[in-house]
Amino acid sequence: MAIELGLNEEQSMLKTMARDFLATEAPKTFVRQMMDDEVGHSPELWQKMAELGWQGLVFPEEYGGAAMNFRDLTILCEEMGRAVMPGPFYSTVILVGLPILDFGTDEQKAEFLPKIANGEIVCTLAALEESGDLWADDLHFRALPRGDGYALSGTKMFVTDAKAADYMLVAARTRRTQDPEDGVTLFMVNANDFGIYIDNMTVMDLTRKQYEVRFTDVPVSASNIIGELHGGWPILQQIALKASAVLSAEMVGAGEMAMEMTVAYLKDRMQFGVVIGTFQALKHKAADMYAAMEYSRSLMEWAAECVKEDDRDAPMAVAMAKSYCGDAVKFVTDAGIQLHGGIGFTWDHDMHLYFKRGRYNDTTFGDSNYQKEWITRKLEANLM
Amino acid sequence: MVSSEPEKLEALREEVRAFLRENLPEKWGTPAYEPLEAGSEEQVALSKSFTKKLYDAGYTAFGVPAEYGGIERPREEIAVIREELRRQGTPMPFVGLGRLVVDTLLQWGTEEQKKRFLPPILRGEVYWIEGFSEPNAGSDLAGVQTTAVRDGDEWVINGQKCWTSGWDYGEWGFLLCRTDVNAPRHRNLGFFLFDCNTPGFSRRPLYQITAEAHAQYGELFFDDMRVPHENLVGEEGRGWYIAMTTLIAERGGGQVSAASGETGGMGLGLFGTRTIGGVDSLIELARKTKHYGQTAWDDSSFRRRIAQIAIENEAMRAYGMRLGKMIMSGSASGNEASMAKLTWTEQGKRRGDMVCEMIGAYSQLMRGDPRAVDNGDLVFSMLMSRGTTIFMGTSEICRNILSERILGLPRG
Numbered sequence A: 001m002a003i004e005l006g007l008n009e010e011q012s013m014l015k016t017m018a019r020d021f022l023a024t025e026a027p028k029t030f031v032r033q034m035m036d037d038e039v040g041h042s043p044e045l046w047q048k049m050a051e052l053g054w055q056g057l058v059f060p061e062e063y064g065g066a067a068m069n070f071r072d073l074t075i076l077c078e079e080m081g082r083a084v085m086p087g088p089f090y091s092t093v094i095l096v097g098l099p100i101l102d103f104g105t106d107e108q109k110a111e112f113l114p115k116i117a118n119g120e121i122v123c124t125l126a127a128l129e130e131s132g133d134l135w136a137d138d139l140h141f142r143a144l145p146r147g148d149g150y151a152l153s154g155t156k157m158f159v160t161d162a163k164a165a166d167y168m169l170v171a172a173r174t175r176r177t178q179d180p181e182d183g184v185t186l187f188m189v190n191a192n193d194f195g196i197y198i199d200n201m202t203v204m205d206l207t208r209k210q211y212e213v214r215f216t217d218v219p220v221s222a223s224n225i226i227g228e229l230h231g232g233w234p235i236l237q238q239i240a241l242k243a244s245a246v247l248s249a250e251m252v253g254a255g256e257m258a259m260e261m262t263v264a265y266l267k268d269r270m271q272f273g274v275v276i277g278t279f280q281a282l283k284h285k286a287a288d289m290y291a292a293m294e295y296s297r298s299l300m301e302w303a304a305e306c307v308k309e310d311d312r313d314a315p316m317a318v319a320m321a322k323s324y325c326g327d328a329v330k331f332v333t334d335a336g337i338q339l340h341g342g343i344g345f346t347w348d349h350d351m352h353l354y355f356k357r358g359r360y361n362d363t364t365f366g367d368s369n370y371q372k373e374w375i376t377r378k379l380e381a382n383l384m
Numbered sequence B: 001m002v003s004s005e006p007e008k009l010e011a012l013r014e015e016v017r018a019f020l021r022e023n024l025p026e027k028w029g030t031p032a033y034e035p036l037e038a039g040s041e042e043q044v045a046l047s048k049s050f051t052k053k054l055y056d057a058g059y060t061a062f063g064v065p066a067e068y069g070g071i072e073r074p075r076e077e078i079a080v081i082r083e084e085l086r087r088q089g090t091p092m093p094f095v096g097l098g099r100l101v102v103d104t105l106l107q108w109g110t111e112e113q114k115k116r117f118l119p120p121i122l123r124g125e126v127y128w129i130e131g132f133s134e135p136n137a138g139s140d141l142a143g144v145q146t147t148a149v150r151d152g153d154e155w156v157i158n159g160q161k162c163w164t165s166g167w168d169y170g171e172w173g174f175l176l177c178r179t180d181v182n183a184p185r186h187r188n189l190g191f192f193l194f195d196c197n198t199p200g201f202s203r204r205p206l207y208q209i210t211a212e213a214h215a216q217y218g219e220l221f222f223d224d225m226r227v228p229h230e231n232l233v234g235e236e237g238r239g240w241y242i243a244m245t246t247l248i249a250e251r252g253g254g255q256v257s258a259a260s261g262e263t264g265g266m267g268l269g270l271f272g273t274r275t276i277g278g279v280d281s282l283i284e285l286a287r288k289t290k291h292y293g294q295t296a297w298d299d300s301s302f303r304r305r306i307a308q309i310a311i312e313n314e315a316m317r318a319y320g321m322r323l324g325k326m327i328m329s330g331s332a333s334g335n336e337a338s339m340a341k342l343t344w345t346e347q348g349k350r351r352g353d354m355v356c357e358m359i360g361a362y363s364q365l366m367r368g369d370p371r372a373v374d375n376g377d378l379v380f381s382m383l384m385s386r387g388t389t390i391f392m393g394t395s396e397i398c399r400n401i402l403s404e405r406i407l408g409l410p411r412g
């Protein structure tokens, strides 16, 4: 098995290309424009990304993809985190594109993947409900049999990019048994269907829009089921696994950027007649930030490799990366504000964008604390 | 390469396993293992004989050219050997601080020095000690005051060193001395190798907070000790830069033991401890330790701290993989070793404290009390960890190095 950390030549090129592209196409002026925008999605940028092959990066060529691998995808996402890039790439590609690729039928793949790859559609996942956790027992949203298909009713919350989306992958309960993980089914739903109401949630991280989505008796065909009827839970877990690896990559990109901005400021800002980077209390904080990001990167690369290789350590590696990166990005962006002083607390300074994105990424699919509890259970099971 | 065929590698793996079954002490790696007292004569003797066996079997001394006693094997074989050694928590082949001399001489030694000193070190035959720190020069190592004055073919050394680990076992030592009292700082030092049987050399013990009967470190005194010129490493006046190589090797080396789950790193020496501190043993301890009506494992504050240690161990391991690649591609500066040292030692303190919290009132019982948990090793490790954040460059010095030499912040 080939777990290789660090980047090969092709991957370094991809990284440089992504960084350059995002620097010109998604500078902070653009990010702030999207923050102010209700939908937060730029169709022009979406199209340019499709021309570069980003949305279809890991799809096979027959579906208009570039046939690259999951590790390559995390390199792109790391750069997007570094740029606190707004928009529905994560929702479309990670939350919906990958599960269709992994679990869709040939017809479903042929229907959706080329459209995702060429930038024709935006998609998102509607899984969470009132609890905000991906927890089977909390999933109440109903799909009742209606004719040849089903009718969807209920409310989904924390749905990213719902207003930009053309399709939603909706997790619904098709039956209730003793086992809450049984009887969950995933449906691809046209987001413009009659009976779907989308409300803004007033979120902290404005670079990643979230919505409450109400479904009232929305009909959906049985041919739109992704995976097995009643068998959606393991797919959701697989989505969470890959998304967590990607969120970790974003946290590495965002955390490194926050650290670099801070170190640059320490070399520039003068107080008491010297640059503040002379003060050891700040230098030592910077050293700890550096170490936190180096270890974050190491774990994230290991996790991404394990996912790519479908290694049996993947769940553990991803949980460890997610937990460590979550703690690290929270530490680094908190210190980032503190070390900037008053300017770091302003809306105009970019540090809070990283602070807030870090919190989104940490919370989503289980925060660092939750991951640790999961890890202890797994470690204990391994001992027995 | 024939030997890297899968079957051959599997055969090698079996061979290493058989070797370890044969040569590691009985019960090694289990809680029932009775560790030798760190720094005791038996422990030093076992370190020497075990290193020799590893060497004869061809399982150590990699990365050193064969002409200096190194063992050259295909990369795949080395990986298998290391994996198997690590799996058993095998102590590092290490007698005193000889390994640091290997790294230092490989970079700075003359042909004669390398041929003369390296093979015996790799075979585990000579106990080396490090004479860097002095009463008035610890973190500020460049301020050492021990002098070396040239006299014909010899150097005459006067002064004092302190905190010298393994002080009484030392058969050979290396020293940082001032060779020119007038030259500017960092350009006034020499790096010397000396035989501990030289007239004018004497030593005396210093006792640590860990309360061993046998002093673990001591003071060295030099009273007109004469060292031949051929024992000067590198050029006169360049000693500071040579010592940097030694320190990088020292700080980087600790990571290995942290990754294998050994407590205390190099400071404890071989066979001086059980392999406690590995995550499995922490979980086992938590499960069997009851506290206020529940096991420590049922207490989420302990569970999550154990998870954090598991995560950090993997982070250090994964970082090691990346660093290996950076070293090969020439993009590592060596200062990264300070990060590894900072991490494993600070983690060791937290781990020690957590374990003491777990065992509650029993955390007061030292080695020697029959009631002590795990023979007092847990408490011993907790105390020992206090030294690890001081030796080889304190945590503060490591952070200075990271912030100044890697992040480029101004010197204070």
Ligand SMILES: Cc1cc2nc3c(=O)[nH]c(=O)nc-3n(C[C@H](O)[C@H](O)[C@H](O)COP(=O)(O)OP(=O)(O)OC[C@H]3O[C@@H](n4cnc5c(N)ncnc54)[C@H](O)[C@@H]3O)c2cc1C
Binding pocket: A280, B129, B130, B131, B132, B133, B134, B135, B137, B138, B139, B140, B162, B163, B164, B165, B166, B217, B267, B387, B388, B390, B391, B392, B393, B394, B395, B396, B397, B400
């Ligand atoms: C167990 C053990 C084994 C050892 N073995 C050896 C050995 O074999 N050979 C050997 O030569 N030495 C050895 N040492 C000595 C060790 O290297 C020194 O103790 C260490 O370098 C610190 O020096 P010091 O004790 O003089 O403390 P000081 O340098 O006086 O430090 C006191 C405090 O000041 C802080 N400090 C100092 N300078 C700075 C700065 N610039 N910025 C911020 N904080 C600073 C330190 O971090 C520390 O907290 C050993 C020490 C221990 C504990």
